[in-house]
Amino acid sequence: MSREKILKNIRKNIKNEIVLEEMQISHKIYDDKIGEFVKNLEAAGGKIAQSEVGEVVFADLAVAENGACFISHKREDERKIYSFYEILTIVVNPDTIVNNMYEAYQKIKFDEFGIFLSGPSKTADIEQSLVIGAHGAKELYVVLRP
Numbered sequence: 786m787s788r789e790k791i792l793k794n795i796r797k798n799i800k801n802e803i804v805l806e807e808m809q810i811s812h813k814i815y816d817d818k819i820g821e822f823v824k825n826l827e828a829a830g831g832k833i834a835q836s837e838v839g840e841v842v843f844a845d846l847a848v849a850e851n852g853a854c855f856i857s858h859k860r861e862d863e864r865k866i867y868s869f870y871e872i873l874t875i876v877v878n879p880d881t882i883v884n885n886m887y888e889a890y891q892k893i894k895f896d897e898f899g900i901f902l903s904g905p906s907k908t909a910d911i912e913q914s915l916v917i918g919a920h921g922a923k924e925l926y927v928v929l930r931p
Contacts, residue, residue, distance in 0.1 A: 805890060812885045818849040819929070822882050825852030826927055830904030830917075834926040839872025845899075846881040847927075848889050854927065855889060857899040868906075873922035875902065879929050 815821040823833055829852050844854040854875045866873065883889050893899060906921030917923055 808887070810887075812887045813850050814884050815849050818882045818884060819879050821849040822847055822852055825850065826903060828852065830907070831902075831925045831927055834874060834928050837874040837876070837928055838926055839874055839922070839924070840866055840870040841874045841876060842866060844875050844877045844881065846883055846889060846892055847877045848884075848886055848901075849882055850885045851903060853889075853901040853903040855893060855899055855901050857894070857897050868921050870922055871918060872924045872926070873902075874926040874928055876928050876930060878931050880931065 826833070831852060842856050845857050847854045854877055856875065883892065902921075902925060905917050905923050905925045906919060907915060907917055908919050909915045
């Protein structure tokens with residue numbers, strides 16, 4: 786079967802709209818979202834910076850409960866930023882920090898590419914040899930500013 790025929794069949798059977806199920810779980814709410822975000826970002830290996838270093842991207846939002854930044858890109862050529870550059874700075878507007886992933890998913894549009902980043906790229910093999918930067922940035926910084 787040709788590639789085009791396979792893709793046509795896949796597109797025909799995929800729904801264009803993603804509907805998230807309602808979940809009955811309690812969600813973490815923080816009195817100090819910024820402080821919690823910084824704590825969890827640093828736990829993941831990211832660092833707060835006062836100015837940009839390396840390649841710079843802008844986050845749509847950030848999540849306090851895990852220190853992750855969500856970045857969306859419509860152009861495919863921007864996606865290489867996450868795997869080609871050793872040093873990455875994410876600029877986050879403190880007003881866009883949400884408490885938890887549930888709140889984040891309420892704000893994300895699922896019709897474009899997006900990625901959550903919270904620290905440098907890490908991977909390990911079966912012998913537990915940790916490699917930093919194999920699939921992305923070796924260093925990840927976040928600048929908090931409007």
